[in-house]
Amino acid sequence: MTGADDVTGTAADAAASAGRPVELRISRSRLAANLAAARARLVPAELMVVVKDDAYAHGVEAVTAIAVEEGVRWLGAIDPRSAGRAKAVAGDRARVFCWLTLSADETRSALAEGLELGVGDAGYLERVGAAAESPAVVHLKIDTGLHRNGVRPEDWPGFVARAAQLERQGRIRVAGIWSHIAEASDAEDDASRAVFDAAVQVARDAGLTPEVRHLAASAAGWARPEFRYDIVRLGAFSYGIRSADGPEIDGIAPVATLIARVTALGHEAVEIGIGSLDGLPSTLGGRVHVGTPAGPRRLDGVGLVTSRVETWPGAAIGDEVAVFGPGTMGEASATTLGEAIGTVGEEPVLRVSPLVPRVVTD
Numbered sequence: 632m633t634g635a636d637d638v639t640g641t642a643a644d645a646a647a648s649a650g651r652p653v654e655l656r657i658s659r660s661r662l663a664a665n666l667a668a669a670r671a672r673l674v675p676a677e678l679m680v681v682v683k684d685d686a687y688a689h690g691v692e693a694v695t696a697i698a699v700e701e702g703v704r705w706l707g708a709i710d711p712r713s714a715g716r717a718k719a720v721a722g723d724r725a726r727v728f729c730w731l732t733l734s735a736d737e738t739r740s741a742l743a744e745g746l747e748l749g750v751g752d753a754g755y756l757e758r759v760g761a762a763a764e765s766p767a768v769v770h771l772k773i774d775t776g777l778h779r780n781g782v783r784p785e786d787w788p789g790f791v792a793r794a795a796q797l798e799r800q801g802r803i804r805v806a807g808i809w810s811h812i813a814e815a816s817d818a819e820d821d822a823s824r825a826v827f828d829a830a831v832q833v834a835r836d837a838g839l840t841p842e843v844r845h846l847a848a849s850a851a852g853w854a855r856p857e858f859r860y861d862i863v864r865l866g867a868f869s870y871g872i873r874s875a876d877g878p879e880i881d882g883i884a885p886v887a888t889l890i891a892r893v894t895a896l897g898h899e900a901v902e903i904g905i906g907s908l909d910g911l912p913s914t915l916g917g918r919v920h921v922g923t924p925a926g927p928r929r930l931d932g933v934g935l936v937t938s939r940v941e942t943w944p945g946a947a948i949g950d951e952v953a954v955f956g957p958g959t960m961g962e963a964s965a966t967t968l969g970e971a972i973g974t975v976g977e978e979p980v981l982r983v984s985p986l987v988p989r990v991v992t993d
């Protein structure tokens with residue numbers, strides 16, 4: 632066999648990788664099952680499926696179509712591009728929330744696309760108020776301690792007073808109050824929740840009547856009912872990506888399976904047609920098992936365009952190997968791969984090259 636390590640990478644390899652038999656399979660039924668499990672768990676709070684970063688690299692159009700079909704009524708993304716693509720698919724069937732602070736031009740486009748905007752900055756509030764022809768639907772963000780945008784508690788009374796004024800003028804409609812928490816320790820999250828509750832009260836005292844309050848993402852939303860409020864913004868768990876060093880989640884399974892095929896046979900190892908140019912972290916070599924027709928086998932090394940896997944009886948060219956997925960062929964989850972290289976489960980998925988086709992299966 633041609634060892635993966637013998638291969639020299641060129642720019643042409645990157646182009647060639649588009650045509651190689653590698654794919655990221657997105658299971659419609661597993662996504663639907665995860666969303667059903669999430670809705671059952673979070674009720675009476677609503678589920679917002681987070682579709683930032685091209686739906687955690689699963690493909691925003693496919694994920695949105697499936698989510699809306701399953702009755703999901705809220706989608707959210709930080710980036711206006713993912714949010715706009717989700718809105719284009721969802722139409723009036725779902726509300727789409729976008730929370731990046733935008734320029735004046737971007738604000739006008741986002742409003743024209745029908746997005747609801749997360750506003751955590753006084754200057755941005757003015758831009759949104761000025762951009763709107765009809766009332767812009769906004770969710771005001773209080774900084775509850777993460778210091779990742781959001782209005783500081785000391786500035787909040789003035790901010791919500793100005794929002795109430797813009798609302799009376801018909802320039803905005805305050806649909807929500809929201810924040811984001813660290814989900815690192817219960818004590819910190821509890822302190823954030825107290826700041827959040829106080830901010831909601833201050834907003835109401837200023838005359839605002841938000842329909843929805845939202846604070847939690849996957850981990851706290853799943854584990855702690857008092858963090859759910861009206862909506863939980865669920866990213867990772869929607870896709871079956873459990874937290875690194877966290878437990879398996881009942882009813883939740885990985886939606887994406889990264890598939891490569893055997894391209895060469897050797898005595899001890901086979902070569903598979905996927906490598907670091909496809910986004911496979913080279914540090915995974917020797918640290919994880921992949922799924923094969925004969926069950927789990929060690930991933931021996933990751934090259935630029937091919938990788939080596941411990942062989943199995945009857946291995947043949949063209950056999951499918953699962954690099955990560957739900958475990959159907961003995962492969963590990965993306966989170967287990969992430970843990971093996973000291974990172975989170977989102978990382979191996981987000982690193983899959985955009986040149987790798989996303990294929991929706993049942």
Ligand SMILES: *Cc1c(COP(=O)(O)O)cnc(C)c1O
Pocket residue numbers: 681683709730811847848849850864865866867868
């Ligand atoms: C990414 C993100 C989420 C979703 O987080 P998960 O842990 O993936 O569920 C929710 N809210 C905000 C503000 C985010 O940036």
